[in-house]
Amino acid sequence: MNRQIKLIWDFRGQAAAKTAEHHEIHLKEFLDKENYILKITGFEILNEMYAIAYLVVEEADMIIFRDALRPHRGEVYLVES
Template identity: 65%
Template sequence: MSRKIKLIWDFRGPAALKTAEHHVKHLKEFIAIEGTALNITGHQQINDMFSIAFMVVEEHEMISVRDTLKPHRGEVYEP
């Protein structure tokens, strides 16, 4: 079974939450166009000045998606 990798984009500042929410729309568009194996995206507010957007991919897709979308970081996804 392939591991799942959570690719993460960090957003900081007073508009961080809105920016993360908007970024998720673009991630969903990418999934629809590229046909990635998974359709897991989302955003999370860490605090008033820091939010993240994320996308989960299969490990074998990670390098190509990473090189195309340039996330800030990644971690093993554990739902």
């Protein structure tokens, strides 16, 4: 199994949750436009002033997505079983 990378966008402030939720919509649109096989996206509200949006890609595709979408950071995606 190939490693997968979770690309992450951080949002802070009172509108963080809504901004992260809206950003996920654009990430889904990008995946559809690019016909990308993985469709793993999401957003998480970490507290009232901090939320993230994320997209998971194959490690081999990470640089292409990084350059096109400019995430704030990334990490290895681990599937919880």
